[in-house]
Amino acid sequence: MGEWDRVFRQHLPLPPHPQRGRARPPPRSTAFRCVLKYLHGAALSQGAEYQLRLSLFDATYHHFFGKTWRSSWQTAGAAPPRSARATFHEVVYFHTSLNHPGIAAVVEVVRTAGKRDGSSQHLSCGFGIIPLFHGRPEATDLATEDRALKLYHGTPRALLHPRFQNPVEKNKYMTVMEKSHLQYALKSHQPLEAVFHLLPENLLISGMQTVPGLLPAHGDRGDCLQKPRLMKTITCYLEGLFIQLYPSLEEFEEELLDLLNSDRLLQANTAPDGEEVVVRERRLHVGVHNGLRFVRTPQVAVLVPDTELSPGGCQGVPSSRARDAGQVLVLRSRIQLSEVVPHPAFRVCFQLEYVFCSTGRAGVKALSGSARREAADMRSVRWAVWSPVLGTGDTDVVLPLRGGARRGPCQALVYRSPPNSRQLSVSQLVASPQGTGQTLQQDGGITHLEANLGSPDTEPCASDQLRALPFTPLQLPMAAVGLQACSSHVSLSRAALARLHAAGFPDILDRNQEPVEISEPVELGTFNLRLEEADPLQGNEIVLQFLAFGRDAQGSMEGPQPRTVFLTFQFYRFPPVTTPRLQLVSTDGGMATGLAVPAQLLVRVNEDGTLTRPPGLQLKYMVDPAFLRPGEHRWFLRYLAEHSLQIDVWDGDSLLHVGSAAIKLEPLLRQGQTAVRTYHELEVATTEYEPDGTVMGREALRHGALRPLGVRVAVRGRLHLCLANVGHPCEETPGQLASYSHIVTAPDSTVTTPGGSWRSLNTPGGGRTVWARRLVDVDNELEAALRNRRPEQGWPKQRAWDLQVIDAYRDHIKGESIYQMLSQAITATRTVHAVLGTAEFFEFALKNPYGVQHTVTIEVDHPDLSVILDPREWRHFKELTKSVTPVEEDMFHLRDDLKPQVYLRPSETVHIPFKYQTFSADPAVVAAQGPAGLGTGANENTRSLGKSGAKQTKLIQVSFQVSGGKPIALLRVKVEPQPHVVDQTFRFYHPELTFLKKTIRLPPWHTLPGTPVGVPGGQPEMFVRCSDPDIICETKSLGPGEPQDIFLKVAGGPSPQIKKFFVAIYMDAWLAAPAQIWQFYLHSLQRLDVACTAGQLTRLSLLLRGTAASRRVQAFTSHPQELEVDPKGAFLLPANGIQDLYIGVRPRRAGSKFIYLNLVDVESHQLVSSWLLCLSCKQPLISKAFEISLPAGGGKGCNKRITYTNPYPSPRLYFLCTNRPDLLQFKEDSFEVAGGEVYTIGLRFAPSQTVGEEEILIHINDHEDKNEETFCVKVLYQ
Incomplete structure (x- = not known):
């Protein structure tokens, strides 16, 4: 970052309230000098550190503006009587033209306080208000003597409350800090008027800060603003300036005009009216900026296309062969800049501006809608800054144009930057010969500028804010290709x-x-x-x-x-x-x-x-x-x-x-x-996922820049x-083999009456018989009442007593029984076989039994069952089910409680469309599967869908009520969950209690099973839904022909928990039936990060905690050749005890790798604990390299020898290992050699079946298995 960028970003002021600037033309600005001397009061704590913060505030509009100034931290010391004092003596300068009584300076007192964790925080402990004007255009009566500013409790954010009133005394909730004040002095400072062109308005700045364009102050105090001295200026000239736009000027302006015309029509909410937007003028604003403000109002020059120049052309404009694109904008005149100062923060700023107008039948008129600003037809397109290098004579310079939503020196909104940089060329820059020979700090060459433009900015660019990306993943997408299921059929000999x-x-x-x-x-x-x-x-x-x-x-x-x-x-x-x-x-x-x-x-x-x-x-x-x-x-x-x-x-x-x-x-x-x-x-086969690589920069998020996630598929x-x-032959059952229908008629069910119960039976002859059941057999309450009867003498008295109890019981339940009978008369039953993600559609014929019209309210007691309100969705499901009932537009009315209502005429019948759809998997279906532990397994060798015990029937009640809550019909929906088909399974191993974020690229839609051929409209959009509502699952279409990704964010549980969920993929917007259902397993493991070196043993220990009972356990690893455990066999893990498990990691290859470690109960075969070892392995230093050639395609292999010299004066024991034990074996795995002696290592190279090249590493380790040297043997199989 250059000096200009640093100064510009550190001193960006907040503008005043917009209504303040429209009130009247700004008068002459008034300069102030404020001295903050000391803070005194009983509310201060001795030994605490304090800071003063000064801001400008508009009490009329409750608006802070400018830039908050902060003092240095000062420690409060003791001061009589029983108080403390913090001395600052800091001077603040500023000037403002807002001479209104509501304009004030707010001082905030901040102190440091410690937290429980040992860190510190800043707390606001009071504030004060310094008025600048008292109802007169001139400033407040500024005496030279000191003033005591009373402080209020709280924070100055209280001034933003809507009920705050000016003056402060009107606010009853603002309390004064007793016996505490700030000693200060405020007066006007006329010497500051000489540097108004260097200091922006409303900027608070200390005299100790550096102001670009001012000479340092004399003396020890270093206050450069008390008596400011200006630096000497020089004069520069700009000639032969032209602007080149990508891909060409014509195409750039054509796209810009199309966007502006579309915006005009959108704002006016009208159709195309024959008018169009045209370019009237192209301007270039050129000015000198010192990082704080423009030193002088920028000059405005007119640009013209080079095709409009005279045949003789313009001096300094390059030929068409030298240009990257066809046309450029040319500045015909020369610009003189007389305010350049040899300071690193001084820059020449350029702003490209277009002037537009809309033409129509009436001629030329100004733009409407969003095009109206202060200048109704002006648009800032790009800007650039340049630091001139003095004393170099004529210089050709190429500058990249900037754009986007970030703040620029012109304080105007600029269109976003395109992917390819637009360039502006300033050539033949001539410095005035009166220069003193001082050179300015300059940016690098053109390559440096282009690198800065392409790298991520500290501020968010406009493309990040205006272009809606479907995801912003931190990892690259993995392809959902599944396993290859072909060529498995083998012809046996x-x-x-x-x-x-x-x-x-x-x-x-x-x-x-x-x-x-x-x-x-x-x-x-x-x-x-x-x-x-x-x-x-x-x-x-x-x-x-x-x-x-x-x-x-x-x-x-x-x-x-x-x-x-x-x-x-x-x-x-x-x-x-x-x-x-x-x-x-x-x-x-x-x-x-x-x-x-x-x-x-x-x-x-x-x-x-x-x-x-x-x-x-x-x-x-x-x-x-x-x-x-x-x-x-x-x-x-x-x-x-x-x-x-x-x-x-x-x-x-x-x-x-x-x-x-x-x-x-x-x-x-x-x-x-x-x-x-x-x-x-x-x-x-198993798929090993490499650790996710973080995507750096915005270039990796653009389509075409994504590379597939590095995965390794190994055949096991x-x-x-x-x-x-x-x-x-099938077992024929009446009614079971009927054609598919979504309007299901329920079979007769058991009917209960007050006098008993009848069960319907179908006789072989086709007739029906009814079996009566005793009342006490179907009513538990009556059975209990009869069982607890009084002891009586004689059977007649007991029978008479029982009859009295039965009569009393019948009278007690008579009302309820009558209600049940009436409800059964208006109750219909529908059976729905629910499958995860599939919408089950049916219609219910609702009839108005009355001779008058009614508005019927539909109440459903379960969210998975809903009324289809959209006629488009209703029509879609009727086309799928080949239903012939009519569809009505605007059939339903929603009440305030979102319950649908339908209007029925006398004795009218309408069809109410219902849809049952659930995205939560049935608990019996989502039962634990996998390595969490082995149960009884597949004991039943024969399974049948009719004998499935996973069904859990669910009843849903739908009530159709008229005014007063009186039902006219009841619908009982029986939901029988069914297992669903799983098309693909994904397994991820992730550290426990962390979020798993994965981006999975969907396969092309035409490759999905069951996809119809010749879908109208080309590629359909895909939609996804997840069975777990706590999981974030999203997908968006990037456009025709672009790939589509699914983004998952899953919260992992504690180890060794396994989370199972499903994702349904749809190809229709109404989510009727999923095209595929994916099954996901997330294995939560304890994470252990290991930094190691290839070929070298790294020892670690894991702490094992016993469970409630003692277990006989054993540790297993996914890579036994690279991970050793101690103890190796089974051992006893005491109940609630603690034991160490020692591991040794010796990776064979450098890079990142995952290794899994399981602790298993060997008796019950249950997983006790699981770890995920994340290896970050570096390559050892190669001390020697060899190269040999071997024949490929079999053979007996080859024997070779290499020598090793012991560099130590004493005997040493060494161990040998290699990264390819399948290709290289040692004659001896260890050897001992005297000090300074030479030992010959025997090598045996195994033959290879394929032609190629292999690099085999030979690691020579000491007695502690630390690497001493590493040799590299390059084997060429020919």
């Missing part, structure tokens, strides 16, 4: 089929109890939906058979080797599944393909640790149309054809996430066959499974 049969997996049987053979691969996307719907076997028995899991060769080098695993997934809208632990059992000649190691069979582990035979895990899902919603069978077929099943694999011992796999469900479509069975091999293994679908 005869040998593989033989091994599969020999392993003893149970056969999958069809409905005739015959084994289903494994079918050959079929081409995806060739299914026929009509063939599926015409299949006589409508029932589907979906079988998932998990066979084996094989570790990937590369993944085995990086991650831990699990001994047991368990799986989590969710099929269709069945409840989520967490399988029991499955042991990995090795077999000879196991299944393996590609880079995978031989697969291990999955065998279920019993609670006592024994294994269950046969191997594998088989789960069945019964999908029968008899238990599906009306029309849902087609939805299920679409689900199989278009969706994938995502499976998460977990380590059964460490509860760490091994990876995820995805499989296409299209092979489950039978296409007319009785049963199908396919074999699949899935890649289990391969999961072998079989998919099968066995067809069954």
